[in-house]
Amino acid sequence: xxxxxRAFGPVGGRAYTVLPDGSVRLDRAKRxxxxxxxxxxxxxxxxxxxxxxxxxxxxxxxxxxAIMEIDGKAPFEARYISFHxxxxxxxxxxxxxxxxxxxxxxxxxxxxxxIHVRTLAGGFGSSLGAAANAGGxxxxxxxxxxxxxxxxxxxxxxxxxxxxxxEIAIRLGIHGVRYTDFRAYEKALxxxxxxxxxxxxxxxxxxxxxxxVRLTAxxxxxxDLRLSDDSDAELxxxxxxxxxxxxxxIVEMDGKRYLDNAGQDTTGGQSGVFMDFMFGDAEFPxxxxxxxxxxxxxxxxxxLEDLSAAVNNVWVTLVSRKIRYxxxxxxxx
Amino acid sequence: xxxxxxIRRRRVADPAEYLHRAFGERxxxxxxxxxxxxxxxxxxxxxxxxxxxxxxxxxxxxxxxxLADRAADQALVVGASAASAKIPFTIDTSGHYxxxxxxxxxxxxxxxxxxFDAGNNxxxxxxxxxxxVTVAGTARRPFVLPESWVFNVEDAPRxxxxxxxxRSGSSNTIRWAFHGRRWFHKDSDGKVQxxxxxxxxxxxxLFSYFLGLTGIPTGSTExxxxxAIRLTADQAVLENRAPYFISTDEAxxxxxxxxxxxxxxxxxxxxxxxxxxxxxxxxxxRNTMGMGDxxxxxxxxEGYLLERNHRLLLELRDLSSAQNDIYATAIGRxxxxx
Numbered sequence: 001x002x003x004x005x006r007a008f009g010p011v012g013g014r015a016y017t018v019l020p021d022g023s024v025r026l027d028r029a030k031r032x033x034x035x036x037x038x039x040x041x042x043x044x045x046x047x048x049x050x051x052x053x054x055x056x057x058x059x060x061x062x063x064x065x066a067i068m069e070i071d072g073k074a075p076f077e078a079r080y081i082s083f084h085x086x087x088x089x090x091x092x093x094x095x096x097x098x099x100x101x102x103x104x105x106x107x108x109x110x111x112x113x114x115i116h117v118r119t120l121a122g123g124f125g126s127s128l129g130a131a132a133n134a135g136g137x138x139x140x141x142x143x144x145x146x147x148x149x150x151x152x153x154x155x156x157x158x159x160x161x162x163x164x165x166x167e168i169a170i171r172l173g174i175h176g177v178r179y180t181d182f183r184a185y186e187k188a189l190x191x192x193x194x195x196x197x198x199x200x201x202x203x204x205x206x207x208x209x210x211x212x213v214r215l216t217a218x219x220x221x222x223x224d225l226r227l228s229d230d231s232d233a234e235l236x237x238x239x240x241x242x243x244x245x246x247x248x249x250i251v252e253m254d255g256k257r258y259l260d261n262a263g264q265d266t267t268g269g270q271s272g273v274f275m276d277f278m279f280g281d282a283e284f285p286x287x288x289x290x291x292x293x294x295x296x297x298x299x300x301x302x303x304l305e306d307l308s309a310a311v312n313n314v315w316v317t318l319v320s321r322k323i324r325y326x327x328x329x330x331x332x333x
Numbered sequence: 334x335x336x337x338x339x340i341r342r343r344r345v346a347d348p349a350e351y352l353h354r355a356f357g358e359r360x361x362x363x364x365x366x367x368x369x370x371x372x373x374x375x376x377x378x379x380x381x382x383x384x385x386x387x388x389x390x391x392x393x394x395x396x397x398x399x400l401a402d403r404a405a406d407q408a409l410v411v412g413a414s415a416a417s418a419k420i421p422f423t424i425d426t427s428g429h430y431x432x433x434x435x436x437x438x439x440x441x442x443x444x445x446x447x448x449f450d451a452g453n454n455x456x457x458x459x460x461x462x463x464x465x466v467t468v469a470g471t472a473r474r475p476f477v478l479p480e481s482w483v484f485n486v487e488d489a490p491r492x493x494x495x496x497x498x499x500r501s502g503s504s505n506t507i508r509w510a511f512h513g514r515r516w517f518h519k520d521s522d523g524k525v526q527x528x529x530x531x532x533x534x535x536x537x538x539l540f541s542y543f544l545g546l547t548g549i550p551t552g553s554t555e556x557x558x559x560x561a562i563r564l565t566a567d568q569a570v571l572e573n574r575a576p577y578f579i580s581t582d583e584a585x586x587x588x589x590x591x592x593x594x595x596x597x598x599x600x601x602x603x604x605x606x607x608x609x610x611x612x613x614x615x616x617x618x619r620n621t622m623g624m625g626d627x628x629x630x631x632x633x634x635e636g637y638l639l640e641r642n643h644r645l646l647l648e649l650r651d652l653s654s655a656q657n658d659i660y661a662t663a664i665g666r667x668x669x670x671x
Contacts, residue, residue, distance in 0.1 A: 265404030284473035288396030289433035290514035
């Protein structure tokens with residue numbers, strides 16, 4: 001007799017399984033594993049205007065810190081990031097600020113420097129038709145991030161820096177999963193550790209150039225991007241925000257390996273990849289066909305050339321994950 | 334899809350060895366229960382691992398952007414309604430290359446494109462010129478080939494030739510980029526090189542292919558050589574008068590995506606010329622409900638196998654009440670050795 005029970009692939013969803021006899025079995029863990037959004041406290045952070053935007057783009061602006069704290073009830077696994085910001089005087093939507101996220105626990109920063117919010121979080125819409133402030137396109141983290149209140153992981157500290165000469169109010173949300181079922185949490189953690197090896201923990205990392213990119217009209221310049229010594233890094237997505245068009249190249253300094261064949265122009269100068277072929281933004285990031293796995297201590301150079309014939313602030317972000325050797329979380333218990 | 338970063342470290346690498354250990358010596362091979370047990374144990378072998386390790390091939394693979402060889406061609410100025418020369422895109426011998434995404438940016442998106450493999454008698458990846466909007470996007474939403482184009486550079490560089498034809502009627506500056514995976518296999522040990530080489534030999538038999546419309550009724554375009562059908566206001570082209578997609582002699586084609594570019598709204602239905610004219614819908618479908626573009630293609634819920642020398646008619650009705658140029662592209666994978 002023809003057996004078609006497996007002919008059309010597996011049956012079932014995340015919350016239930018259809019058994020061979022046709023009955024449905026609910027996954028009991030789903031009662032204690034819930035979606036959860038972690039916000040700043042208070043939910044809206046007011047950031048004063050940058051009063052001096054000349055000579056540097058935020059010359060006298062100190063970053064404004066805020067805390068994102070979970071209560072002690074259950075661990076949290078961060079998966080998406082979204083934002084919403086408005087001018088406080090007119091209510092007009094705004095996207096001109098930077099963010100730095102720090103984990104006050106033993107883990108290092110989630111980024112090597114502050115990065116532009118349009119390369120970190122969704123929520124501002126895009127030219128592809130997503131409505132401004134639609135929640136449907138958050139940045140999906142390339143690797144989830146665990147916060148366990150029992151292990152000192154109770155809070156993240158974020159810093160906002162205003163790039164406007166007027167005051168804005170910022171909301172930042174990190175969406176994820178709350179595990180009130182400890183066994184489900186431990187299983188998720190253990191799977192993570194199994195993937196990357198005992199004692200290795202992976203977490204998202206946003207890498208940007210070591211110094212801010214501010215190109216004068218038609219200027220070309222090279223910017224270092226050092227991946228830290230504590231972890232390997234894997235590039236998963238590329239995002240940018242800029243005042244105008246530019247060309248870019250990424251070079252691995254170890255062996256001078258280029259990630260393109262852009263070559264030289266007729267004057268012997270370098271040519272590069274047009275920005276819209278290499279970078280998306282947080283809502284629609286460019287996901288390369290192959291990730292780039294870089295071992296610790298790798299130094300990259302990012303070559304950039306302005307095409308806008310005007311001053312061009314360029315923010316590029318390599319949305320990555322770090323794979324870190326460290327003490328096993330399980331050994332700490 | 335990116336290669337896996339981490340691989341399961343199995344306690345027993347060989348499934349046969351795993352089964353041998355589980356069964357011991359003698360077994361009755363004709364016993365049905367025995368084979369059930371084998372299947373169960375094979376599943377057990379798949380689940381039996383003690384951790385993961387980083388895929389060694391990740392060390393020699395990188396994302397890679399392939400641009401025109403000459404900087405001047407990377408932002409190519411194509412004259413109004415003119416065709417460019419065939420622009421070279423060279424893949425040097427530093428590593429095999431798989432093209433997976435197509436991207437463009439231009440003064441006007443109204444232009445045609447053709448891609449040829451110079452290392453393979455200039456074989457085209459399309460049956461005729463294709464409208465760029467139907468096969469290319471940008472970094473935010475690149476056009477993803479249903480099957481990557483694989484270029485083996487073991488012995489010599491490979492060359493892609495790309496020709497652009499402006500349809501905007503004005504001078505058009507066009508940037509074009511291929512993106513994919515570079516295998517810097519020569520930077521690895523012999524065993525990995527050998528495995529990569531074997532994989533590339535196999536993969537060259539399957540590739541993505543673009544089918545533009547053929548059989549366009551004479552006089553329906555201003556130039557019968559262009560792959561667009563020009564409908565007059567409210568005109569319909571049905572059955573034998575309809576243009577069609579055809580899979581030619583050398584290969585079957587599995588159609589996966591259907592895209593369009595047009596001046597105005599229209600509706601369509603797909604009709605097989607074989608099988609007594611079976612229609613793939615129960616009525617006419619509005620263009621935006623059944624066709625996409627390079628950034629957001631319409632993906633068939635089930636691939637459609639267009640066998641060699643079979644035709645798929647595209648019956649059309651204009652809804653714009655005005656003259657309407659329609660370019661349609663069926664995107665699929667070519668199965669050359671099926």
